[in-house]
Amino acid sequence: MATNEFSEQHRIVYYEADDTDQLTLAKLIDLFVLVSEDQNADLGITTEKIQALGVGWVVTQYHIQIDRLPRTGETVTVKTRATAFNRYFAYREYWLLDATGKQLAYGEGIWVTMSYETRKITTIPDEIMVPYHSDPVTRLPRLPRPDKDDAKATSRVKPYTVRYFDIDHNGHVNNAHYFDWMLDTLPAEFLRHHHATDVRIRFENEVKYGQQVTSAVTQPEITTTQHTVSFGTTTAVRATVQWTD
């Protein structure tokens, strides 16, 4: 495996799955982040070392394509590749494979480093890219964005308050937790009988401890849901999810 690739096995346990025994989308994201953190640690770039530089990795966008979400008890392989980066952005790919090596899901993410002092994007410190032995590029792949909102569509809205356990090392809501808010606006019966096949999500503004957010969903078609998480007039996250039954 190339220096910029890393993989590990993981057994799906019941608390990573929903009541139909399938891995949740939130936990799929968690597994993708886990394998990238383990790759960093394997290369000697621990979270502590990154934080010591006064920055943290923050995701701005994912595109995830799903064939099948694994079930409780399955042992899967999670793989990642730190494919390309430039001064400000890093492009990562992710794979989830079943026990036979068949692809279950494929993900792409665009990451930036955020300064803890200014809470703004910084140039990516050289120290945390050097161990990957890859050269910066000028152009990164572009991920497809969520659809535009249809202002006329009827939306279902639910309020949420950020809990202590939603907060991660970066002092804001962990990116996987948005999926709990986004999907919880859909009825349990819909979630039980549909499978997400494609997720396009953009993280536009961070959300902090104790804030109140609103999770809104519209459903232009039965198999398409359009999500916005916002606080006041600020959009935190927008996403489009495609479903199949």
Place this chain on the structure above:
Amino acid sequence: MATNEFSEQHRIVYYEADDTDQLTLAKLIDLFVLVSEDQNADLGITTEKIQALGVGWVVTQYHIQIDRLPRTGETVTVKTRATAFNRYFAYREYWLLDATGKQLAYGEGIWVTMSYETRKITTIPDEIMVPYHSDPVTRLPRLPRPDKDDAKATSRVKPYTVRYFDIDHNGHVNNAHYFDWMLDTLPAEFLRHHHATDVRIRFENEVKYGQQVTSAVTQPEITTTQHTVSFGTTTAVRATVQWTD
């Protein structure tokens, strides 16, 4: 190891920990339940087989004593023993050990089987106890109960709505999820600087999808928190947690 004992190793990952990198109480409970489910599966008593009998295991009480909660990246051993049972109740013990075998936490739980038809306690079906090769006893150990509420104490209260992802196979809120509601009533700064050392919790009534609950906490002393989760006039859960700084 005796037939009624079972243990397995587990690596603590970041999404099982809080922002201080320590395993959360909710996930400690999840690990205890996981090792008992794995023991059941190892003995051929899968969740499916139990459900086919029209019942599900439901916890009524835990007493957990904690020396130290493990940190992200630690590999721990989780051990359980199906110690004793009678017609209606099963008494289980749990241990969490660090990599050197030192005890991190010890738990005791009282479990019952609930009929899916009546949602009431049933006699424990013989089929699911036989593989343990232990004989029923007349008297089980009694777990210490949570303290009585002080009606005069000032309480902090937060409302929560049950989410789809809070629901487990038994069609009600998973017992570990109550800890998110209970502890979230305490300020982040308290949670960051205190460690739970003793938890006594009783599950009195089940909570279902879409219900609104209220999580109330009083703090008779700085190191004691008294928790009630309720809906309407019904108490779902009561707990007393002892803390150290």
